[in-house]
Amino acid sequence: MEYVIEMLGIRKQFGSFVANDNITLQLKKGEIHALLGENGAGKSTLMNVLFGLYQPEAGEIRVNGKKVKISDPNVANDLGIGMVHQHFMLVENFTVTENIILGSEPTKKGIVNIKDAAKKVKALSEKYGLNVDPYAKIEDISVGMQQRVEIIKTLYRGAENIIFDEPTASLTPQEISELIQIMKRLIAEGKSIILITHKLQEIMEVSDRVTVIRKGQGIGTVTTSETTPNQLAELMVGRQVEFKTKKAKANPKEEILKVENLVVTDYRNIEKVKGLNLSIRSGEIVGIAGIDGNGQTELIEAITGLRKVKSGTVSLNNKNITNLKPRDITESGVGHIPQDRHKHGLVLDFPIGHNIALQTYYQSPIATAGVIDYSKISELAQKIMKEYDVRSGHGEVTPARALSGGNQQKAIIGREVDRNPDLLIAALPTRGLDVGAIEFIHQRLIEQRDKGKAVLLISFELDEVMNVSDRIAVIYDGQIIDTVNPNETTEQELGLLMAGQDRKSNNGQVKEGDE
Amino acid sequence: MSNKLTNILVPVISVILGLLVGAIVMLVSGYDPVQGYIALWEGIFGDMFTIGGTIRQITPYILAGLAVAFAFRTGLFNIGVEGQLIMGWLAAAYVGYAFELPAIIHLPLAILAAALAGALWAFIPGLLKAKLQVHEVIVTIMMNYIALHVANAVIQSISDSGEKTPMIHESASLRSTFLDTLTDYSRMHYGIVIALIMVVIMWFILEKTKRGFELKAVGFNQNASEYAGMNVKSNIILAMVISGAFAGLAGAMEALGTFGNITVQAGFTGIGFDGIAVALLGANAPFGVLLGAILFGALKFGSLNMPNVGIPVEIVSIIIALVIFFVASGYIIRVLLERLSKKKEAK
Amino acid sequence: MSFLEVLYFLVPTAIFYAAPLILTAIGGVFSERSGVVNIGLEGLMVIGAFVGIVFNLTYVDTFGSWTPWIALLVAGLAAGIFSILHAVAAISFRADQTVSGVAINLLGLAVALFSVKMLYDKGQTDMIKVRFPRFNIPYLEDIPLIGPMLFKDVYGTSILAIAVAILAWVIIYKTPFGLRLRAVGEHPTAADTMGINVTKMRYIAVIISGVLGGIGGAIYSQTISGDFGHGTINGQGFMALAAMIFGKWHPLGALGAAIFFGFAQSLSIAGNSIPYIQDIPAVYLHILPYVLTIFAVAGFIGKAHAPKAVGQPYIKGKR
Amino acid sequence: ACGSKDDTTKGDKEDNFSLAMVTDLGGVDDKSFNQSAWEGIQKFGKDNGMKKGDGGYDYLQSASSSEYNTNLTNMNRRNFDLIFGVGYLMADAVKEVADQKPDTNFSIIDATVDAPNVASILFKEQEGAFLAGVAAASVTKSNKIGFVGGIDIPVINRFHAGFVEGVKAVNPDIKVDVQYTGAFDKAELGKTTANRMFTTGVDVIFHAAGATGNGVFTEAKERKAKDPNANVWVIGVDADQYKEGQVNDKTNVTLTSVMKRVDVAVQDVAKQAKEGKFPGGETLVYGLSDNGMALADSHGAISDETMKKIDDFAKQIADGTIKVPEKVEKKK
Numbered sequence A: 001m002e003y004v005i006e007m008l009g010i011r012k013q014f015g016s017f018v019a020n021d022n023i024t025l026q027l028k029k030g031e032i033h034a035l036l037g038e039n040g041a042g043k044s045t046l047m048n049v050l051f052g053l054y055q056p057e058a059g060e061i062r063v064n065g066k067k068v069k070i071s072d073p074n075v076a077n078d079l080g081i082g083m084v085h086q087h088f089m090l091v092e093n094f095t096v097t098e099n100i101i102l103g104s105e106p107t108k109k110g111i112v113n114i115k116d117a118a119k120k121v122k123a124l125s126e127k128y129g130l131n132v133d134p135y136a137k138i139e140d141i142s143v144g145m146q147q148r149v150e151i152i153k154t155l156y157r158g159a160e161n162i163i164f165d166e167p168t169a170s171l172t173p174q175e176i177s178e179l180i181q182i183m184k185r186l187i188a189e190g191k192s193i194i195l196i197t198h199k200l201q202e203i204m205e206v207s208d209r210v211t212v213i214r215k216g217q218g219i220g221t222v223t224t225s226e227t228t229p230n231q232l233a234e235l236m237v238g239r240q241v242e243f244k245t246k247k248a249k250a251n252p253k254e255e256i257l258k259v260e261n262l263v264v265t266d267y268r269n270i271e272k273v274k275g276l277n278l279s280i281r282s283g284e285i286v287g288i289a290g291i292d293g294n295g296q297t298e299l300i301e302a303i304t305g306l307r308k309v310k311s312g313t314v315s316l317n318n319k320n321i322t323n324l325k326p327r328d329i330t331e332s333g334v335g336h337i338p339q340d341r342h343k344h345g346l347v348l349d350f351p352i353g354h355n356i357a358l359q360t361y362y363q364s365p366i367a368t369a370g371v372i373d374y375s376k377i378s379e380l381a382q383k384i385m386k387e388y389d390v391r392s393g394h395g396e397v398t399p400a401r402a403l404s405g406g407n408q409q410k411a412i413i414g415r416e417v418d419r420n421p422d423l424l425i426a427a428l429p430t431r432g433l434d435v436g437a438i439e440f441i442h443q444r445l446i447e448q449r450d451k452g453k454a455v456l457l458i459s460f461e462l463d464e465v466m467n468v469s470d471r472i473a474v475i476y477d478g479q480i481i482d483t484v485n486p487n488e489t490t491e492q493e494l495g496l497l498m499a500g501q502d503r504k505s506n507n508g509q510v511k512e513g514d515e
Numbered sequence B: 001m002s003n004k005l006t007n008i009l010v011p012v013i014s015v016i017l018g019l020l021v022g023a024i025v026m027l028v029s030g031y032d033p034v035q036g037y038i039a040l041w042e043g044i045f046g047d048m049f050t051i052g053g054t055i056r057q058i059t060p061y062i063l064a065g066l067a068v069a070f071a072f073r074t075g076l077f078n079i080g081v082e083g084q085l086i087m088g089w090l091a092a093a094y095v096g097y098a099f100e101l102p103a104i105i106h107l108p109l110a111i112l113a114a115a116l117a118g119a120l121w122a123f124i125p126g127l128l129k130a131k132l133q134v135h136e137v138i139v140t141i142m143m144n145y146i147a148l149h150v151a152n153a154v155i156q157s158i159s160d161s162g163e164k165t166p167m168i169h170e171s172a173s174l175r176s177t178f179l180d181t182l183t184d185y186s187r188m189h190y191g192i193v194i195a196l197i198m199v200v201i202m203w204f205i206l207e208k209t210k211r212g213f214e215l216k217a218v219g220f221n222q223n224a225s226e227y228a229g230m231n232v233k234s235n236i237i238l239a240m241v242i243s244g245a246f247a248g249l250a251g252a253m254e255a256l257g258t259f260g261n262i263t264v265q266a267g268f269t270g271i272g273f274d275g276i277a278v279a280l281l282g283a284n285a286p287f288g289v290l291l292g293a294i295l296f297g298a299l300k301f302g303s304l305n306m307p308n309v310g311i312p313v314e315i316v317s318i319i320i321a322l323v324i325f326f327v328a329s330g331y332i333i334r335v336l337l338e339r340l341s342k343k344k345e346a347k
Numbered sequence C: 001m002s003f004l005e006v007l008y009f010l011v012p013t014a015i016f017y018a019a020p021l022i023l024t025a026i027g028g029v030f031s032e033r034s035g036v037v038n039i040g041l042e043g044l045m046v047i048g049a050f051v052g053i054v055f056n057l058t059y060v061d062t063f064g065s066w067t068p069w070i071a072l073l074v075a076g077l078a079a080g081i082f083s084i085l086h087a088v089a090a091i092s093f094r095a096d097q098t099v100s101g102v103a104i105n106l107l108g109l110a111v112a113l114f115s116v117k118m119l120y121d122k123g124q125t126d127m128i129k130v131r132f133p134r135f136n137i138p139y140l141e142d143i144p145l146i147g148p149m150l151f152k153d154v155y156g157t158s159i160l161a162i163a164v165a166i167l168a169w170v171i172i173y174k175t176p177f178g179l180r181l182r183a184v185g186e187h188p189t190a191a192d193t194m195g196i197n198v199t200k201m202r203y204i205a206v207i208i209s210g211v212l213g214g215i216g217g218a219i220y221s222q223t224i225s226g227d228f229g230h231g232t233i234n235g236q237g238f239m240a241l242a243a244m245i246f247g248k249w250h251p252l253g254a255l256g257a258a259i260f261f262g263f264a265q266s267l268s269i270a271g272n273s274i275p276y277i278q279d280i281p282a283v284y285l286h287i288l289p290y291v292l293t294i295f296a297v298a299g300f301i302g303k304a305h306a307p308k309a310v311g312q313p314y315i316k317g318k319r
Numbered sequence D: 001a002c003g004s005k006d007d008t009t010k011g012d013k014e015d016n017f018s019l020a021m022v023t024d025l026g027g028v029d030d031k032s033f034n035q036s037a038w039e040g041i042q043k044f045g046k047d048n049g050m051k052k053g054d055g056g057y058d059y060l061q062s063a064s065s066s067e068y069n070t071n072l073t074n075m076n077r078r079n080f081d082l083i084f085g086v087g088y089l090m091a092d093a094v095k096e097v098a099d100q101k102p103d104t105n106f107s108i109i110d111a112t113v114d115a116p117n118v119a120s121i122l123f124k125e126q127e128g129a130f131l132a133g134v135a136a137a138s139v140t141k142s143n144k145i146g147f148v149g150g151i152d153i154p155v156i157n158r159f160h161a162g163f164v165e166g167v168k169a170v171n172p173d174i175k176v177d178v179q180y181t182g183a184f185d186k187a188e189l190g191k192t193t194a195n196r197m198f199t200t201g202v203d204v205i206f207h208a209a210g211a212t213g214n215g216v217f218t219e220a221k222e223r224k225a226k227d228p229n230a231n232v233w234v235i236g237v238d239a240d241q242y243k244e245g246q247v248n249d250k251t252n253v254t255l256t257s258v259m260k261r262v263d264v265a266v267q268d269v270a271k272q273a274k275e276g277k278f279p280g281g282e283t284l285v286y287g288l289s290d291n292g293m294a295l296a297d298s299h300g301a302i303s304d305e306t307m308k309k310i311d312d313f314a315k316q317i318a319d320g321t322i323k324v325p326e327k328v329e330k331k332k
């Protein structure tokens, strides 16, 4: 069997830090080759080398057996290598077509021939079942469609070998299964794929072989059919990993959060939450399952005071907190791990220590009479970073930007949990994290529950919801249409509910959580 | 090479490079650079008069620089320091002559009036930015012109169609006979003390207070700040207001120190725009601004001595601009320094 | 002045006043669309104004009535070259773009004044003798209402400015170059992965802003002041900056904003011959253009989005 | 470079008299009063065999108002015997430095400074402007005349008042359209204002607006270039602005200019100082009678008949028969 792409002994350094050390990866024609490793193991770096964004310090790359030098992405394109980046490379205020043709635009008399291009995009999208609207603006389309745009970008340039860097991290389960179909179709067309993902079931499901790297070092390549998720996880982390988080039975007590007939509109003034009811008691984790865009964001923002409630009430510990200021709500006992850690969770240009104090900087003991004692911030930060295993280059003074996503997330969780809120809202808390980090975060959520706190978990990943929650509330079109017990439901059933199918019409039985 | 050393070396090298290019310009255009730089030096440090004058020149630059820097630190670009300064100047001059009070009340009152006037002038763009997301750059540019015309109209009306306000009373003056005799009437005044205090105050606000923490957070990331429970709008307004107050104080320096009144202005003073350069020279840090103001003010004032030996002042303007260029391009100087030190290590 | 007279006065003077601002603001649009802040527009205009006048004075005997036009070209060229300084500092040396723009402003004025001193041994130049003529456009001028407003007393420079605005719109929104330009200013890493040379695009954009700013300055000095001195360009560059933002970083927006400024300015002058208005104190008319602008941005324009990557140096591999 | 020459005693003023000036923001070649003052000093220097530089005559330019004081002090330290501050903007600085340096003589132009070692020089701008008004009223065909002012300050008010008075003296029915632009450095405002005035039928404009006035000339010249038969005239200010009005070899829009002979005044004061009769503490007011104000050559634009009328008025003003007011009734 010959290899279409071979990366041999690749070494890539950033300053004195070695991100890739003598890594070898060989891609066979027509295979899906998974690349697995912890956060920061060096996967993206390796792929960026292949795509010509970085120049390796050592090692060689062969394409179809010929040694090549990939000095920039143009060369990669010419060699038939395309890449779907971990952080989308899309210009938000451009249309789909504009993004796709950027850099190799068809013209007529010097003017970009958008019509032709759009036709071609349409054709490609139909051929591979990608379903994109060529004239839609990126900022208006879903993450899933953005992903498909990225794929068309590579196809448009005639890529034969496509790199997918964590394509599923921000997709909903539906979108993920669509993507898997697409990848299979690409393979059927004779293309080859390198796939990076932290989700082991995906690897098991679609890949032919897996290359594992750990801390910049190549660990080896295994054939998927001859391995198990547990083995893979061990290879990648270097220790045993629990997949099913262990937890005792929930012991819910008094009601902490009560949401009644809540109506909330989004920034375009369209109703997104439509008379929603929800109740969470102390000592339980309620997971919200639902497809992105069914009002989850608006619900959280309404509870936390970030968005005005149109009607209905939110009460915490029997106290009405509807439309209070965010800070007042926080102080009444709400903690919030936001969905977008870069945009909402962190001030990336602040040191991580300041970020850890972002909710407490104004309170005693940090501040007295408006003056901040920064040594107290350092103390707090060091304590939390130790407790939550937040790793950074230079301790608490490291800019938040320089931390890896997992460590950023751990810092945020530390910040929120340390305040000991009665209600902890965790929105997509494990997005993009490796299995080790996920395990850690899940344990922390359960710990809170066991301390008698209420936890509201929002996630698009069914196994996370089913694993962690004590009760699952299914959100659909701005309402909680049903509440189920995770032990008594299946992914299939949840999937149907999330798609708006009423369970009553399925089996005629209504369940009220575990009551 | 240690980080600290490079941090000091970069500006020093920038100044040297600027002077070097200036020397070449002088040579090429037929002037004697040695004579020129001696004149420049003497114009800055020659005797007590020039030292006093240099300090006087530096004073408003410090405050204008702080105004710009404070806004920058909080994510705002205040091009309106010029207008805020004019309003502060007017307010201080007015309070200075219109009231008769003991110095202990009069002087602080006049200074306060200037700060308030500057703050008010900055409040408008701050409010528009916070409430309507209007770009502060447009509004502050417009407010500059409005300040100029409004100030002139006010001067005319309080001076009965004259061209300047009456002189301020002694009780509101920052000047002193002591400084006048010491520096041979350089017009140096106690404003420098106020400016230095403001450097410390800005540092204190930004680095020590919870307000400063919020202002910086909002400047970096409004979304995250809002999520953390901060009031983004009021912080934006406050940032502009504080920035404007610094600018107003710069105007007080002119009213209560250098001039003692305000004259109908045919055009902008330029101090507000130079404040941008000063702030950026100082990397928007309070003590950096102080150093930037010293550099900028000293070169500006010293340059006045160059025509006395027949060299056009514009040479110094060229040098100042080049120094700013080189400081801004500190990255490349850093890279070169690193290469140099690596080579040395290799040997 | 009757209402119609006011209109016949306002429209042409607004367009005339706007011409230098239009070009300079569009220069700014190019630069900022590529991700490079350019508050050095004032300095670029100064260089253009200066070179335009010097060329006009020096070569008027050679080129006759073509002199002002050729002077525009030369001024554009000179300012284009001058803007390379900003490009090198801001793009290659990763300088803070605002600082380097401020330096351009200081340096432009200093170099121009120093050169005037060297060339003429005085602080300002003589008046130029040959200027842009103004003319009526045959037939069109006879159209009722519109004719006297748009086709009488037309300046070639105004036509140039409007043409450049339209051309810039076509370039920025219709050509591959424009698509790449905007991509580089919004998401340089994305552009880079698409094989676009970010550095090159930004250099070109900054140089274009230099050329247009220079032409803008030369139009100002050759149509309005007629000579060059320290006060010739006095805040025009900042007004152009405001026009660029006001126009939401769009060439036609900048065109509209500049004409709006001209309109407001002319309105304040026309006010003097309108009954009642002429009785209010002059200061209200003097500040009218600026107040109107603030109302306009606050009321009708609302939030303007700068190109996302503006102000950030592009460093490969940085997130 | 400064302190070293302190040994030259001030006693030998008679032998090597030296003089200097400090400009206001306009600069030494502002085609206006700074330039005129410098021309006066140069002429005086040449007439007396002096050289430019220390011990002879020299100038310093100011780029901002904070520099006046320093520049005056610098000139004092360079031991000039008589130092002129040119322009009303410098009054406070002259006062301050003069008080500090009682041994040096100073002179301020366009303002009064009360100090024994300062000679204040004022001009009766209204007198020259009156004559300009007469000229304007005589050439207007539309009976509409314009006045474009810079910033609304007393000096400009005097031009304004005199001009209006002169026009009225010829024909009280003529309407004078007055506009202050609020700036001395905004040619575009001058141009637009002139455009507005010409559009509404004004055919003669007198400007007292510094560089803003350049725009007035520009507008007039463009009109004239487009239509050689257009009846448009501009009256210049301060210096002879004939050159500014040149449309082409044959045509010129400058009717005349109200010249403020700062050069005459400067030479006069310098002469007195050199002779040891420095008029310290006095305010010297120059008007038509002592050639301090004058109309520039009209190069034939004004008819002989009108010239006679103007001369007539000039005499009456000079001998005090006509008193020209300094202020106009302001609109409130």
Ligand SMILES: Nc1ncnc2c1ncn2[C@@H]1O[C@H](COP(=O)(O)OP(=O)(O)OP(=O)(O)O)[C@@H](O)[C@H]1O
Pocket (backbone or CB within 6 Å): A014, A017, A018, A019, A037, A038, A039, A040, A041, A042, A043, A044, A045, A046, A086, A166, A404, A405, C317, C318
């Ligand atoms: N541009 C850079 N400069 C310096 N160091 C870098 C850079 N990019 C990556 N690194 C370092 O290289 C390591 C590997 O990063 P990389 O992005 O390749 O990790 P990854 O395996 O893709 O992680 P993830 O699963 O989170 O995507 C990081 O931990 C980081 O320390």
Ligand SMILES: Nc1ncnc2c1ncn2[C@@H]1O[C@H](COP(=O)(O)OP(=O)(O)OP(=O)(O)O)[C@@H](O)[C@H]1O
Pocket (backbone or CB within 6 Å): A039, A040, A041, A044, A401, A402, A403, A404, A405, A406, A431, A432, A433, C317, C318, C319
């Ligand atoms: N330009 C850079 N300079 C320095 N370090 C960098 C740079 N880019 C990335 N890194 C390093 O990359 C690491 C983070 O990379 P990693 O890919 O693991 O994050 P991530 O998990 O992908 O984050 P996210 O979940 O937010 O996407 C950090 O250790 C950081 O130091």
Ligand SMILES: [Mg+2]
Pocket (backbone or CB within 6 Å): A043, A044, A045, A086, A165, A166
């Ligand atoms: Mg990665």
Ligand SMILES: [Mg+2]
Pocket (backbone or CB within 6 Å): A039, A405, A432, A433
């Ligand atoms: Mg990641």
